[in-house]
Amino acid sequence: MQDQRDQLRYQRQMGLPEIGEQGQKRLARSRVFVGGLGGLGSVITTYLCAAGVGSLRIADRDRVEISNLNRQILHWTKDVGRDKTVSAREKLAALNPDAEIETHHLEIGPENAAELVQGCQVIVDGTDNLQTRRVLNRTSLDMDLPFVHGGINGFNGMISTFVPGRSPCFECLFSEFGSPSSPPPVLGSVAGVVGSLQSLEVIKCLLGLMDGLLCGRLLFMQGQTMAFREISLEKNPDCPECRGR
Amino acid sequence: MWISMEQYEESGMKNTVTITLNGFQEEVAQGSTVSSLIKYFQELDKDLIVEHNGRFVYPGEYPRTVVDDGDRLEFINPNFGG
Numbered sequence A: 001m002q003d004q005r006d007q008l009r010y011q012r013q014m015g016l017p018e019i020g021e022q023g024q025k026r027l028a029r030s031r032v033f034v035g036g037l038g039g040l041g042s043v044i045t046t047y048l049c050a051a052g053v054g055s056l057r058i059a060d061r062d063r064v065e066i067s068n069l070n071r072q073i074l075h076w077t078k079d080v081g082r083d084k085t086v087s088a089r090e091k092l093a094a095l096n097p098d099a100e101i102e103t104h105h106l107e108i109g110p111e112n113a114a115e116l117v118q119g120c121q122v123i124v125d126g127t128d129n130l131q132t133r134r135v136l137n138r139t140s141l142d143m144d145l146p147f148v149h150g151g152i153n154g155f156n157g158m159i160s161t162f163v164p165g166r167s168p169c170f171e172c173l174f175s176e177f178g179s180p181s182s183p184p185p186v187l188g189s190v191a192g193v194v195g196s197l198q199s200l201e202v203i204k205c206l207l208g209l210m211d212g213l214l215c216g217r218l219l220f221m222q223g224q225t226m227a228f229r230e231i232s233l234e235k236n237p238d239c240p241e242c243r244g245r
Numbered sequence B: 001m002w003i004s005m006e007q008y009e010e011s012g013m014k015n016t017v018t019i020t021l022n023g024f025q026e027e028v029a030q031g032s033t034v035s036s037l038i039k040y041f042q043e044l045d046k047d048l049i050v051e052h053n054g055r056f057v058y059p060g061e062y063p064r065t066v067v068d069d070g071d072r073l074e075f076i077n078p079n080f081g082g
């Protein structure tokens, strides 16, 4: 796979000692599951695809709506009314024809999550709701896979990487939280920052750069004051999902 | 040197501690817990993240997490959009 064209395509990142030819091959052999193709999913999939992650498995149940376009940059005006999976596959395949893009137009639930994630090395949160995040977190624990979480709201965002056994899980933090009654207002640039940081976490996972992960830490971004704050996380023995293991 | 409670209060020293809450200095009763502060500041939103000196506080710990002079407390709304 490392022919001359690949050498050129990935030249600027292969120059990093942490990547090099071996790391690039590692990325090419990797498969990542991305749940959701909204504001976060658009950015996550774009950067993973551009970086040469060999295979992306993507699930989303929605069609593109005009109100998505302020932030979901993978979908364009011409895509309104199309399945997000179709729109995404088209753009990602054009960006990097070598990437295998596997799309599933469906709602992620407890009944299909394990099968969807089977064979992937990382689970990425591009969802916009708590229920789906709970399902992905459960799957991350069951299959012992890192879960790279991101969420946005207005000018603000949060990110953390949950690694089973090494960090608390998503439910350690949020098991007592309820779903907001209406979707929050969101600025596209914030989705861009958070999704981009998530894609960086994924690439680090795939390269085995585990020490620098946002693991046991919750990063908060406040866009209005451009303040980034980190909160340290301990395991929660009362967690109904992982029981603080 | 011992002083009476009256002298203590007259002297301007009070049984309070100063904390930084969401970036603002607040004087709160000594021995305040996260639970009592959530009530005191009328944080009505049940779904709140509490950060105490850089540490995530789980709801089960609210009643026994006491704030001290100089502590930093943040009440944060989680971001669950995508």
Ligand SMILES: [Zn+2]
Residues within 6 Å of the ligand: A168, A169, A170, A171, A172, A173, A236, A239, A240, A241, A242, A243, A244
């Ligand atoms: Zn847990």
